[in-house]
Amino acid sequence: EAQVTQNxxxxxxxxxxxxxxxxxxxxxxxxxxxxxxxxxxxxxxIYYSMNVEVTDKGDVPxxxxxxxxxxxxxxxxxxxxxxNQTSLYFxxxxxxxxxxxxxxxxxxxxxxxxL
Amino acid sequence: xxxxxxxxxPFNVPEGATVAFNCTYSNSASQSFFWYxxxxxxxxxxxxxxxxxxxxDGRFTAQLNRASQYISLLIxxxxxxxxxxxxxxxxxxxGGFKTIFGAGTRLFVKA
Numbered sequence: 259e260a261q262v263t264q265n266x267x268x269x270x271x272x273x274x275x276x277x278x279x280x281x282x283x284x285x286x287x288x289x290x291x292x293x294x295x296x297x298x299x300x301x302x303x304i305y306y307s308m309n310v311e312v313t314d315k316g317d318v319p320x321x322x323x324x325x326x327x328x329x330x331x332x333x334x335x336x337x338x339x340x341x342n343q344t345s346l347y348f349x350x351x352x353x354x355x356x357x358x359x360x361x362x363x364x365x366x367x368x369x370x371x372x373l
Numbered sequence: 374x375x376x377x378x379x380x381x382x383p384f385n386v387p388e389g390a391t392v393a394f395n396c397t398y399s400n401s402a403s404q405s406f407f408w409y410x411x412x413x414x415x416x417x418x419x420x421x422x423x424x425x426x427x428x429x430d431g432r433f434t435a436q437l438n439r440a441s442q443y444i445s446l447l448i449x450x451x452x453x454x455x456x457x458x459x460x461x462x463x464x465x466x467x468g469g470f471k472t473i474f475g476a477g478t479r480l481f482v483k484a
Binding site: 289291293298299300301302303306308314316317346348360361362363364365366367 | 405407414415416417418419422460464470471472473474475476477
């Protein structure tokens, strides 16, 4: 089944404890992206990647890191999480960057709470 | 000013009603446009891509006006199952291939 998977789905952690949220897609998509969703603010893009070893900042990259060593994986790293990073996180991927076939497919989301 | 702005909603409509959602975007170099649907606590899912020529899929019609930087979604004959949040999404433009989401418009369809 073609899909985007994220792990973990739920995570409660404490301030300053490094964590990684994994994202994987099995559709051979070039473009991958991370978003956070907060009440009243909608989805905001954190980072995106147009292909392996190519990453760019979205609108809210502060406090996050990403890597794209393989086409299928795009982990989100919080080196020192803070309470303001408590949010619902979505990973997404699309076949291409521009033109046709660039609609994004989303993972099921990761609900993160930082105490 | 937000880069993508939508009607704040919520919209409360009876079954069978026609409802229209509007969206404006600020970056004239934006390249592609979509409407997504999001059910409560679930991931967004593509509803329609939006083209300048307009496109229709059953009860749903989307329009793009590049000159006015305006996107619309029309839902005819609303069903209870149409209750969800509708997200206007804009891709690309100057500065790379960012994706910008509108804040979403919540729709409640009542029996």
